[in-house]
Amino acid sequence: MLAIPSATTLLVGLLALPSAVRAVFRDEVGHIDYHHQLLGLPQRETTFFHRPRKDDQGSLLYTLSDEGVLGAVNPGNGGVVWRQFLAGNSNNETAVRGGEGFARAGEGEGWVASAYGGEVHAWDAVTGRNKFWARFPGRVKDLEVMEMTESQRKDVLVLFEEEEKGETVLRRLNAADGSVVWEFREAIKDVPLQVSTNVEKVFVVFLKGTKGAYSLKVTTLDTLTGKRLDELVIGTKANLNDEEDIMLVGANSAAPIVAWTDAEHTTLRVNVLGLKTSQEFPLVDGAVSVEIHAPHLIQSQPHFLVHSRTATSNKGEVYHIDLKTGHVSKAYDLPLLPGKGAFATSSISANVYFTRITEDELILVSSQSHGVLGRWPLKNVDAKVSPVHAVSEVIRKAGADGNYAVRSAALTTDDEWALVRNGEVGWTRPEGLSGGVAATFAEIPESEELARSLEQEAHSNPIEAYIHRVKRHINDLQYLPAYLNNIPARLISSIAGTDVTSSTGKHSRDSFGFHKLVILATKRGMVYGLDIGNSGAVVWHKRAFQLPKAQKWDVKGIQVNESSGQVTILGANNDFVVLKTETGDVVSVKAPSPEATTQSTALVDTPVGMRLLRIGQKGKIGDLPIDQAPKQTVVTRGTDGELKGVTFIADGATAHESTSWIFSLPKDQRIVSVATRPSHDAIASIGRVLGDRTVKYKYLNPNTIVAAAIDDKAWTLTVYLLDTVSGQILSSAKYNGVDPTKSVECAMAENWFACSFFGQYTLRENSAQSLKGYQIVVSDLYESEEANDRGPLGDASSFSSLDPVDVPTGVALPSVVSQTYIMGGPISALQVSQTRQGITSRQLLAYLPESHGIMGIPRMLLEPRRPVGRDATPAEIEEGLFRYHPAIEIDPKSVITHERDVIGIKKIITSPAIVESTSLVFAYGVDIFGTRVTPSFLFDILGKGFNKVSLVGTVLALFVGVAMLAPMVRKKQINLRWSAPM
Amino acid sequence: MRIPTTLLLLPLLSGLTTALLQPQQPPQTSITIHIPPSAPLPNPAVLPPSTRATLNSLTKHHSSPLSTTNTFSFHNITPGTYLLDIHCHTHAFLPLRVDVSSSLKIEAWETFRGNDWGNKGEKVSVSPSPQSNHPSSSNDEIIILARMAGQKSYFMERSTFSVLTIFKNPVILLSLVSMGLFFGMPKLIENMDPEMRAEWEEQQKSNPMNALMGAASGQQSAGGMGNFDMAAFLAGSSGGNKEEKGGSGNNGGGSNNKKKR
Structure with missing residues (x-):
């Protein structure tokens, strides 16, 4: 047995953990926690039905979302079959700005190909396991499956743009193992757009020229060798202004086309690839957007549908292509209908069908004629549906009547993904909840x-x-x-032990404080109200404002005013929205301006109460009315990344901003993480009682922040502890060999702070030894090195950061005790649990980006005072200290997400409940996860483990016993009295 | 994540073409990690698709998804010493140290988190791939076998109510034994022969401690020493007067004695 020695070391490491780790009980799953397994918004080009097994009838719904999640969804119930978080797993050398993803599946093949950034993957369509992956320089511009090849298999064509070299590369990858079959390289600086194939040729479409006067270039390649056969330039009569106006469709069909419109959307020009001429067709008046739908199969008839939308209505026109002459002719019109509407293409062998989803019905037509094959009014839909785009699967029922069955998955304008089966809504997935950028807890x-x-x-x-x-x-x-x-x-x-569901439908607080709302803002401009007392169900959703395409809502601050029941969300572009927390009714709103004006926001204490203060670019705040001026110092970032302390000086009715200190970093350093104490940071005790009954007093300065700065060249990380009133460095520590490309994060609470990073360095005390791994440094701050000593401040009831008490030594500096631990994996989104009184010990919550879970590290485990190199003395054991062990493995028992696969968490927020033992946790990013943690066990309420049935049973049994025994005892006593004495 | 431009210029393409185009770049190789069937995991095909392996070193990070053949493949690995972690939802794997020398020789050892990086554990078998998947790549692929630590168990067992657990408690066991004695002894004595019983009672009388215990339990056997007067015994008036009743308690008896004097 080879694995034994190491397995035992791991075991020892796990056993060294305190038994105080509180894991989740199986019966609490779904009771205390909730999880929305999300994909992100499905994209029009990358969503499709696909049969993962050739001889199996069942198909799955595949999508690559705007969040970079590739997933398979069971169309029957809307459950996730498998997910791959492509955007979160890129190798750092191919990390790509602006993730544009591509996904395709070969008809009858058991795999799905995807490309994201610079990586190309093929996944097993059923299991979600990887078939092959490859990465190449540059960025993927398009991905296509070659339906017809010289061999039995279907291959993958990937178009890359290598911007550094100004080259375009088209590679044909062997779908069996990902090896390159051939490569076509073009060194001309034309913008590559798309790759298309028909039976015998491969077409690469380029955009030639400069912005405003583009023309199209089509290069024809040989499928076998990738050699250039022909090159055509198609004149656009200077009508083509923007890349956005080009619609490229019909890849893989018998006659692939390229189409474009002018900026005003008055005419549509269509070119059948391989021909030099293009045809012109008029568009409906007032069209604002045009989409083209065409089948993706080679055996399908060469028909396509032009879907044009005006501001209030939409219309479809079907065109046929003559395969011999390449002539495009209009076949028929579909009527202009009000609302947004969506079309989807599906094909059964050679027949092509178009499904139209309108506000109130589902219509199926064939591409051959305008006769309606099926019409299903939408049932059980409360409001009018406004689909953005849809995919459909059409099945021709067996039998003479030739009826059709249609299921369509449509994305609605409310960011929901719904499946409509013959007019009935099968399921809806709240995909809009993904892409969260800010969230806060709110009391009901x-x-x-x-x-x-x-x-x-x-x-x-x-x-x-x-x-x-x-x-x-x-x-x-x-x-x-x-x-x-x-x-x-x-x-x-x-x-x-079941939950009481409110029958009235009205939300009310509960006596434990578990029943709260979470207000979540997403990057798409949506605001959600989630009821965390009811498994995180969506109570309301509102679109704050309609954002232009590709623009993201950059939320800088969110604050709930509990007394008025309103939530304020401030965005970077001088925008804001105020909503009612209970109903989501918009109180006031201001749409974003084109340019970003806000650097960040700060929650400040002003004479009129707590208020979100907007900090402008370069850290400028400007003058404020006197009643809105913050009482404390506000820390902002200056132009060169320096930190500034800003105070406000009253001058009549206004307050002027005045810089009180500037903290400039040494050259080459940049701040990567800033941590402050949470706004609710209750402290139960100002000292720590040691084993010998002496007390170490905590350094509890409320005006402290932690700033971690990294040097990209020297690979050093410096962690500064700053006093925000004076700008004084209270403590700083430098760590060598810190990887600047991996995430560095800090968290702070009470009298301690923690920073995590990837480090690789030789030990200072022993240069023969070196370390490598993800690490976390924990520092405790005390008033003095000595126990029972309050340092220079003594028992003073107040202190001033600006007016040092102890002149010879300057400001009263804290005594810092630090310790480093090696983590079993990377951690991010650090957050400290919060409880009402702070009596409960704290937990450091961290997302595990590789293991897809959230870990709660007990503060006891991270204790910097753990004895090193010796066992703890009885006095130390009494304090809760145990021997230092450098490694902290990811103990499954401390993973609060347990078996759930939680992906893409960007931030974790915590909130105290009314009961002291419990802290509410909410995590957002791609997925939504929430739970309750009890770092010191559930000591003040009865958990699910309390068996009420057995309690009642015992009481009843006792009662029965007493009732039975009482007459017996009475009888015996009477007998005793009457019997003769012995 | 921000990447220094030098890193972006790293060749990402394996193969001769790039090697010729950019001769100054360090050599690259491919590594394959294989998960063999093992005792905790007889069938690696049950591992979830979210399982990933990462190779980490200073400023280097490679990540690979689990393939259909239970392998992780890494491409374009430059020389260095890497920490290999396998992140899985259902099973725990041991960290490995993977060294790629400048001549692209690959070695792997077990490593111990929190220990000196030079403190290598057992060497892990490294073998060239029998059939290289990438005919285009000039370098041989290397297969490293992953080591499994065990299955992960996320949940705590809820202590369930059962009669057996009550009886396992030593206090309950002791009290049960004493209860048995309490009820069983009188029955036992009653069932004795009259002769044996007399003998036994005689024996009991000769042992004052037994008598005391008998008295305390207030049983019939109290007939023998039931009237034993502790105070009188201690005061030295041996024998005591048997006619006197000690019903009012030992203390009372003692005071009576005093009055008599």
């Missing part, structure tokens, strides 16, 4: 009426208030019958 607002009457009571004289109160209580009696009615159901559910 108390009813306004109650708040108002309470206020009234507070302001009137005691007798009146008392009478008012009694009246209010009498009035409340009307709810008593309903409450009493509810009791049996609540009792039963409480014994059975």
Whole structure:
């Protein structure tokens, strides 16, 4: 057995963990946590139905989304079969800005090919395992499957643009193992657009010329060798202004075409690839966008559909191509219908069908004639559907009547992905929840009426208030019958351990504080309200504003005002939106301006309460009215990345900003991470009682931030602890051999902070030894090195960062105790759990980007004071310290997401509940995940493990026992009295 | 992630063409990691598709998905010393150290997290691929066998209520034994022969400790030493007067003695 020694070391490492790790119980899954397994918005070109097994009837729905997630969805129930997060797994040498993804499947093949960034993958269509992958320099511009090759297999064509060298490369990859069959290189600086094939040729379409006066160039290649056969330049009569106006369709069909419109969308020009001439067709008046739908199969008839949308309606026109002459002729028109509408193409052998989804029905037509083959009104849909794009699968039912069955997966304008099966909505997936950029917890607002009457009571004289109160209580009696009615159901559910579902549909707070709302803003301009007391269900969704294509909502700040029940979201482009937290009603909104004006926002304390302060570019804030000026120092980033402390000086009715300090980094250093203490950071005890009953006092300066700066050339990381009032460096530490290309993140809470990075360096104390791996450094801050000593400040009730107490030594600096641990994998999105009073020990929550989970590292494990090189003494054990072991393996028991596959988490937020033991956790990014963590176990409420049935059973059994024994005992006592004494 | 331009210029294409175009670039090789069937995982085909392997070194990061043949393939690996991790949802794997020398010789060892990087564990077998998948690549592919540590268990077992667990408690066991004695002894004595019983009682009388215990349990056997007066015994008036009843308790008995004097 070879694996034994190392397995034992791992075991020892796992055993060294404290037993205090609280894992999830299996019966809590789905009860305390929830997870939305998302893909992102499906894209029009990369979504398709595909049969993963040639002889199997069942097909799956594949998509490569705008988030870079390739996934297979079961069209029957909408469940995810497999997912691959392409955008999150790129190798750093091919990391590509602006992810544009491509996905295709070969008809009858058991694989799906995808390209993202510079990588090309082929995946097993059923299992989602990789078939092959390859990466090449440059960026993928198009991917196509060659349906017909000289051999049995179907190959993959990939078009690359190598911008550095100004070259275009087309490669034909062997679909069996990913090896290159041939390569075609073009060194002319034309913009490659697309690759298309028909039976005997491969066409590469380029954009030639300069912006505003483009023409098209089509290069024809031999399928066997990749040699250039021909090159054609198609005149566009200077009508082609933008890459966006070109529609490239019909790859793989018998007659691939290229089509484009002028900027005003008045005419459509179509060129059948391989011909020099193009034909012109007029478009519907007032068209704003045009799409072309054509089959992707070589055996399909060469028909295509032009879908033009005006501002209020849409229309379809079907065209036929004569294969011999290449002449394009219009076959028939589909009527102009109101609403957005979407078309989808599907083919059964040679026949091509177009499915049209309108606001209220699903219509199926054949490409041959305009006769409607099937018409299904949309059922069980509350509002009018406005599909953006759709894919369809058409099945011709067996039998003489020749009926058709259609299922269509459509993306709606509300960012939902819905499957419509013969007019009935099969499932909807809330894909819009992906791409979260900001989120916050919000309390469920108390009813306004109650708040108002309470206020009234507070302001009137005691007798009146008392009478008012009694009246209010009498009035409340009307709810008593309903409450009493509810009791049996609540009792039963409480014994059975199921959740009480609110029957009224109204959200109300619960006594534990678990029932809250989460407001989530996504990059697509949508705002969602999620009910975390009800498995994270979407309560409301609102589009804040319609963003132009390819523009992302860059949210800089989000804040909930609990008293007014409103949430404010500030964006980078001087935009904002204020919504009601309970209903999502928009209170006020301002659409984004074209240029970014906001660097960041800060939550500041002003005379009118907590407020989000907008910090402009280069850290400028500007003058503020006196009542809106922050009371504290605001830390901003200057033009060269330096940190600035800004205070506001009152001058009449306005307050002027004034820089109080500037912290300039040494040359070559740039700040990669900044951490502050959370706004709710309750501290239960100001000191730590040691084993010998002495106390080490925590350094609890509220005005501290941690800034981690990296030197890209020297590969060093410097972590600064700054006083935000004076700008003074309280402590700094430098780490050698830190990888600047991997993520560096910091978190801070109470009197400690932690930073994680990838490091590779030789030890300072022993240069013969070196280390490599993902690391986390934890630093504790104390007032003094000594126990029972409060340092230079002593028992002073106040201190000033600007006015040092101890002149010879300057500002009272904290005593720092640090320790480094090696993690079992990379971690990101660091966050510290929060509880109401801070009595519960803390947990450092971190996303594991490789293992797709969230880990809760107990603070006890990260304790920097753990004894090194010796076992802990009894006094230290009493303190909760145990021997230092440098490695922290990812213990599955500490993974709060347990078996769930959570991908693409960008940020984790936490919030205290009413019960002290519990902290609410919400994570967003691609997926949505939420749970409750109890770092010191569930000590103040009964968990699911408390068996109410057995408790009631025991009480009942005792009662029965007593009832049975009582007469027996009485009888015995009487007998005793009456019997003669012995 | 921001990438220094020098890295972007690294050749990403394996094959002779690039090698000729960019002769200054370091050599590259391909590595394949294979997951063999093992005791914790007899069938590696059950591993989830999200399983990935990463090769990490300073400023280098390679990531590869799990293939249909239970392998991870890495292309364009430049010389260096790498940390190989396999990230899987269902199973834990041991970290390996993979060294690629400048002559593209590949060696792999087990490594121990938190230990000196030079502290190499057992050498992992490295073999050239029997049938190279990439005829185009000039370098032989190398196969490294991954080492599995075991299955991951995410959940805590809930302690379930069972009668057996109650009986396993030593306190309960002890009390059960004493209860058995408590109820069983009188029955046992009653069933004895009269002779044996007399003998036994005699024996009991001669042992004051037993008598005390018998008295404490208030059983019939108290007939023998039931009236034993502790205070009198301690005061030295041996024997005591048997006629006197000690019903009012030992203390009372003691005071009576005093009064008599």
